[in-house]
Amino acid sequence: MALQGVIDALKKTTLEEIGISFSLADILRDIKIEGTDVSLVLFSPSEKYYDFLRKKAEEALKPLGATKIDVEFTDQPPAQRQQTQAPPPPPQENPFENRRRIPKVKKAIAVASGKGGVGKSTVAVNLAAALKSKGYNVGYLDADMYGPSGPTMLGAKDKQVIGKQTPTGDVLVAPESHGIKVMSIGFLLPSEDTPVIWRGPVLFKALNQFLFEIDWGDEELDFLIIDLPPGTGDVQITLGQTAELDGAVIVTTPQDVALIDVKKGIQMFKEVEIPVLGIVENMSYFVCPDNNKIYEIFGKSKTEEIAKQYGTKLLGKIPIEPKVAEFSDLGVPIVLAKPDSNSAKAFMQIADNLIKELSK
Template sequence: MAVKDIMDALRKEHVDNTPLSELVKDIKLVGSTLEIVFRLPQKHLEEEIRRKTVQALESVPDVEKVNVRFVEGPPAQFLQAPVFQRRKVQGVKHLIAVGSGKGGVGKSTVAVNLALALSRLGARTGLLDADIYGPSVPTMLGLKGQRVYVNDQNKIIPLEKFGLKTLSIGFLLPSEDTPVIWRGPMLMKALTQFLFDVEWGELDVLVLDLPPGTGDVQLTLAQNVDMSGAIIVTTPQDVALADVRKATSMFKEVGIPVLGVIENMAYFVCPESGKKYYIFGKGKVLEFAQAYGLKILGSIPIDPQVAEGSDLGLPIVEAYPHSEVAQAFLGIARLVLEELNRR
């Protein structure tokens, strides 16, 4: 469910010759509950606005309950998107989200190795595993079974590995086989704590490994957390790119700049001949990036050492820093730092 769907629905209803969409000050979706704050152009319109809002949103998917609040003030003319109250994580200069439209494209592998590459370039870096239902960072960093603790100020102390400060729901579960069965509100409360109730210290970059897709987690984080930008991970397959378009549109709709696209599993290099084989196709990611006006930050080849190192808790940037894959991540990290330094 996109913010655009809500705004389009509200645009069809009018109060005092003004579309409801132009009266919106803020929107927040928590689970299936939508909270909307309207600017009240004049008194005695509250009930009419409330009634027409509920009526307009009846056909919008995933919205089961609507809470309406008001603040006094004239409508913001030509408002195209709601204004969100985004909080900055204390001590963190830049927060970047690593996302994908679908699972299975190696997003977490990219997030871990990108964070390590940023650290190798001298940036004080943290890594937050926001994939609550499928945390993989503990395995990839060789921290399975490790636990975090809370200090005297009720702040969570993240673990450190390879120079990274890192946090994951996996550090709080009894075992890696324990499922997380949470609804949206509980999920968002946990993620909020992972960001704002953690002793991150002073960081140049905090890398946020998002779950795949464009659901509640992505939308609510985008609305409530101050991010410097997002990075989209995809493979060259059409099925992956179709979902990446949705993720890209979501970030743009909520006003988060997309720093660029990383093409993962771009090709395979035969160890005997050195010839490149484009197993999933060639040129499709470039076409996609050009169509959306995005930069390709880099292409990551397929290498069995990547999967092997992830399973052993030795990411390739750390285990084989001179490999082609590690050098590709370092090149991407340089471009990311250049983009962040411009902001």
């Protein structure tokens, strides 16, 4: 079961019957999901509400497919409603003034998408491979904590991460695959199907470690490609407030529904003061192998129009090519597996355009 789906269901379940204006999500202290088993810890000031709250939780989660729902109670209210909560920072404080450069990284580039399913990780991995093919020292950071696919696409699933003591503290040593330094939460999970069920503070701590406590090797990285989760959530905001990035690349497909989310992504990066270097349109067209005729399967693209409207550029278009997915599953980016393919050439051109934007 998806964590976000469970949280959304709890948010919709109100407690007005007992005269409380909160939802179940408002009184949630902890949550754990294992398959279709859900365990909740809810705040309740009195035992007389236990049966009512347990019933409300079951009514909210069973339609999602939950087969076992355990509900425990605590008399400690959620942290966000405790009176001891720290006051918000004063309005004049700049939340970005304490951002730090990522150690031993010359250029840090975030690859993002407004929605899932547009091939963001495929673009991030192949962009890293394209830059490596041009002779640069490249690292790939899989910051998609809930869906780490980078190790699979880079053929690094079996790589081991070791710890290392340094004068400034312990760090994790990034393993290497195809000449690219790689770090992902996927390396630290017991198995591929182990879900990451982390609440905010734990997630932010892990992200902070991935940004500032990784040994990327003896040589400084020319580029660090940071593969973000889809959407405009906490990871993106936290990244923008803690690390100095040199820019962001937004991945989309030609459909209008995807381009709507591109606009949101651009606005989000503007709010966290990260320049948008450009947009990459994935699955842009299909080249028929029989006659080399180009088909725009998802309709005529409006991406370049959106890019101009929001003051950025279209870095390039990637065609639909079955070999891209095939080699991704085998752990070899298409740029390295078939450098003469249409997709590989497109990725190399995008890398060139990215370098030009960074040099301005």
